[in-house]
Every structure is written in C-alpha cells, then in structure tokens.
Amino acid sequence: MRALPRGLTTVLVAFAVMVGGGAQSWAQPTGSESWALPSGSAGGPPSGEPGGGVPVGGADGQSELARVAAQLLAPPANRSVSVAYVDSTGVQSAHLGAHDAGEYEIGSMTKTFTGALLAVAVDRGEVRPDSRLGDFLPVQGTQVADATLEELAGHRSGLLEFAVTPEMLAGGVMWKLFGDNPFTFDREQLIQQARVAPLTGRGTFRYSTLGMALLGQALASAAGTDYASLVRDRITDPLGLGSTWIPATAADLPATASVGVDEWGRPQDPWAIGAYAPGGGARSTITDMTTYAQALLRDQAPGMAALQPRWQDGPTLRRGYAWAVFSRDGVDYTMHSGGTGGFSGMIVLDRAHGVAVVVLQDAAGAKERPVIDLLREMRDR
Numbered sequence: 291m292r293a294l295p296r297g298l299t300t301v302l303v304a305f306a307v308m309v310g311g312g313a314q315s316w317a318q319p320t321g322s323e324s325w326a327l328p329s330g331s332a333g334g335p336p337s338g339e340p341g342g343g344v345p346v347g348g349a350d351g352q353s354e355l356a357r358v359a360a361q362l363l364a365p366p367a368n369r370s371v372s373v374a375y376v377d378s379t380g381v382q383s384a385h386l387g388a389h390d391a392g393e394y395e396i397g398s399m400t401k402t403f404t405g406a407l408l409a410v411a412v413d414r415g416e417v418r419p420d421s422r423l424g425d426f427l428p429v430q431g432t433q434v435a436d437a438t439l440e441e442l443a444g445h446r447s448g449l450l451e452f453a454v455t456p457e458m459l460a461g462g463v464m465w466k467l468f469g470d471n472p473f474t475f476d477r478e479q480l481i482q483q484a485r486v487a488p489l490t491g492r493g494t495f496r497y498s499t500l501g502m503a504l505l506g507q508a509l510a511s512a513a514g515t516d517y518a519s520l521v522r523d524r525i526t527d528p529l530g531l532g533s534t535w536i537p538a539t540a541a542d543l544p545a546t547a548s549v550g551v552d553e554w555g556r557p558q559d560p561w562a563i564g565a566y567a568p569g570g571g572a573r574s575t576i577t578d579m580t581t582y583a584q585a586l587l588r589d590q591a592p593g594m595a596a597l598q599p600r601w602q603d604g605p606t607l608r609r610g611y612a613w614a615v616f617s618r619d620g621v622d623y624t625m626h627s628g629g630t631g632g633f634s635g636m637i638v639l640d641r642a643h644g645v646a647v648v649v650l651q652d653a654a655g656a657k658e659r660p661v662i663d664l665l666r667e668m669r670d671r
Contacts, residue, residue: 356384358667362660363649369551371651372576375668376583378644382668383576387651393533393548393573394650395561397628398499399637400536400572403525404506405612406593408443410524413595416512426508427481433489434504441492442505443611444601448489449498455483465631469556471540472631473563477507480565495603499569502612506568517568524592526578529585534574537562547573550632553655558632570628576650579637583646586624586639597624597641618662627658636661645669 355375363386365371370387372394411417417426417439424435437447452458457479461472475483484504490496510517518536526534537543540562547560563571585591599608599615608615616623625638634656639646647665649656 353382353384354671355382355668356386359384359649359664360386362664362667363651363656364660365651366551366555366653366655369651369653371649373650373664374576374580374583374648375665376580376587376646376648377669381580381584383580385576393575394635394652395550395628395630395633396572396574396579396635396650397561397570397630397633399579399626399628399635400568400570401499401502401612402596402626402637403521403572404502404509404568405443405596405610406591407509407520407524408439408505408611409593409595411509411512413593417509423484423504423508426511427484427504429481429484432485432487434484434487437489437492437501437504439505439508440600440611442498442501442508443596444609445495445497445501446493446601447498447501448492448494448496449487449501449504450490450496451498452500453483453487455486458483465558469552469558469631471559471561471563473561473566474539475564475566477565480504480507495601495609499566502569503566504568507565509568521572528592529581531574531578531581534572534578534582536567536571537573538564538567548652550630550652550654552631553653555653558630558654560632561630570630574650576648579648579650583637583639583648587641587644587646597639616662623662623665625658625662627656629654629656638662638665640665640669643669 355373359373363371365386370385373384373386375382412419419440420438422435423437423439423442424430429435434449441447464470465472480503483500487500506517510520513520518538521536540560543560543562549560550558552558561571582591596611597613598610601609603609606617613624613626616625621640622642623638623640625636627636628634632654633652634654635650636656636658637646637648638661645665647661647668649661
C-alpha cells in the first residue's frame with residue numbers, strides 16, 4: 291500500500307467509518323440470505339500453462355453450458371468468466387468474455403482449504419476442535435486467546451470481519467480510492483491486530499476473515515511450517531492442483547500475473563495478502579478448481595469432515611468448517627463464494643446428486659443466486 295501523508299490516516303479512518311461502514315463494509319458473506327457476494331510463500335507460482343486444457347465454449351450456442359451461463363451470469367463486458375459443470379459423465383467447461391484470464395484470485399474460497407486443514411490436523415492428532423488459539427499463537431492474556439479453533443472455523447469466535455485498526459481502515463480507503471491491495475500485513479502484524487481485537491457475540495455466527503487468518507496461522511504453527519507450505523503439502527499436492535498457489539507478497543507474483551477490475555471497471559492491484567492468506571490468498575485456475583470439486587463430490591479430498599454441517603443459522607442455512615450448506619427446494623447446496631478487489635467466483639456442490647459448478651471471473655461483483663440457478667438448470671435439463 292502506498293504511504294499516507296502524516297496525519298492523513300486519522301482523517302481516512304474517520305471517513306471509512308462514516309461513509310464506508312468501517313470494516314464491515316468489506317464483508318464477503320457466503321450462503322447468506324441476502325445472496326451477496328463481494329469478496330510464508332510456498333516459493334512462487336507453479337510451472338506450466340495456467341488454465342491449460344480447459345475447453346472453450348462461446349455464448350453463441352456452441353455448448354449448452356456456455357448458453358446457460360451467458361444467460362444467467364451476465365458476464366461483465368470485456369472481462370473473462372470461466373465456468374465448469376461437473377456430473378457423473380465428466381466435466382463441461384466454457385469460457386465467456388474477451389480474453390482468458392487463466393489464473394484467477396479465488397478470494398474467500400481459500401477458506402475452504404483452511405477448514406479442511408483443521409479437519410486434517412484433528413485427524414493427525416496435532417490439534418483438537420476445542421484447542422485454544424492461545425496454545426499456538428502468542429496472544430496469551432487477550433480476549434482472542436480463549437477462542438477455539440472450531441469457533442474460528444465456523445465464524446463463531448466473536449471476532450469482527452477484519453481488525454479495526456487505523457492501518458487496516460486506511461488500507462480499505464486506499465483500496466477504494468486507488469485499487470491498492472489493502473492486506474499487506476505479515477504474521478507479527480496480524481498477531482498484534484488479534485491482540486487488540488474485541489470479541490462480541492461469541493457462539494453466534496459473525497463472518498470473520500481475521501478469524502480464519504488466525505486459524506490458518508495456528509494450524510501452520512501446530513504443524514511446524516508456514517501456511518502456504520501447509521496448503522501445498524496437505525491439499526494441493528495430494529489433489530494434483532499444480533496451478534493453485536499462495537503468494538505472500540507482491541514480490542512473489544510474476545510480471546504476467548493476471549489483473550482484475552472492480553465493479554466500475556477500474557484495474558485493481560493483485561491481492562498477495564500476506565498473513566491474511568488463510569482467509570483469501572490463493573490463486574488458481576478453472577482446471578484446478580474443477581479437479582477440487584470432483585474430489586469433493588467423490589469424498590476424496592483431504593479434510594472432508596470440514597463439509598459436515600455443525601451449526602444451524604436459520605431455517606435453511608447450516609455451516610461446517612468454512613463451508614455453508616443452504617437448503618432450497620429440498621436440496622442441500624454446499625458452497626463458498628470468494629471475492630478480492632478484482633476477482634470473484636463461487637464453488638457449489640449438490641452432493642446428493644453428484645453435481646457441482648465452479649465460476650471464476652476477473653471482475654468483482656459476481657452474485658451467488660445465479661450460480662446456484664446455473665447448477666439447477668444444468669442438472670435438471
């Protein structure tokens with residue numbers, strides 16, 4: 291993030307709270323009743339052709355998936371939308387838009403990796419669901435120290451969406467004004483934010499990227515490694531997701547890294563989000579995310595227990611570790627959306643019927659309801 295003139299931070303914080311709703315204005319809820327969807331390095335990007343091998347379908351009737359996706363998703367002009375539908379017969383893929391972004395920021399879909407890592411760590415005996423955050427990170431003597439790993443995974447620790455600090459709020463303003471990456475905090479800075487973070491409404495649902503970031507860092511500490519390496523060793527390598535990776539800082543990104551735009555078409559800095567990576571820092575391709583969806587449908591992905599609903603948040607919504615399970619017309623949809631400054635998308639599973647949809651786009655502002663409608667139409671055609 292660019293440096294702020296002395297004294298301007300206070301003004302920007304006040305501005306953010308007054309007109310932007312503070313940290314909560316950046317919320318990226320998944321599976322909500324409102325259907326809103328906003329939003330240590332493993333050593334650099336994977337080799338190979340990102341997005342290679344994905345069949346391309348146009349919006350002119352070349353494929354049924356392309357036709358339905360163009361109708362329901364209404365892709366932004368001059369942007370890229372990649373779509374995949376998975377069923378028992380295999381995979382259908384389509385690409386809509388003026389260019390192929392290849393690699394996308396998947397934003398909060400990264401949280402599903404973090405939820406899976408908790409389930410894996412429990413199976414390995416490294417942690418328990420009721421282990422306390424203070425057992426793994428130096429936050430002893432603070433409110434957050436007593437939060438359990440399971441509470442963090444289910445967004446029930448009482449933490450806010452993000453830390454409410456001058457640096458975080460100023461970063462949000464610079465993002466909105468200039469498209470800067472607002473998450474440039476290292477592990478020590480994240481821990482300092484956690485140490486002063488209040489907990490309110492513990493035990494009830496409150497979506498928290500801060501909480502998921504702390505969970506990922508705690509799991510990495512328990513395993514004696516960094517988060518990016520933990521994802522690589524326990525999620526992406528076992529599944530063969532060779533084009534899915536986590537940059538820690540902008541220096542890790544190649545000069546050719548894909549760049550997205552916000553809802554007004556303004557270019558956004560890539561989000562290499564440092565210690566917040568467990569809450570939304572992965573980059574991937576439609577090929578890899580489709581492989582991930584297939585493994586989930588087959589119950590063959592690491593940490594499948596993360597998808598198990600554990601909490602009820604209304605008549606039609608339950609939650610597991612990161613995942614939301616939304617019931618509609620007697621069908622359960624297990625899902626997570628993701629958004630960054632310039633990218634958005636979603637993964638939806640209908641596990642009972644063995645079908646899934648993945649949507650990735652290099653523009654902010656995708657919506658959840660059309661993605662579920664796309665899955666339903668393809669499934670029922």
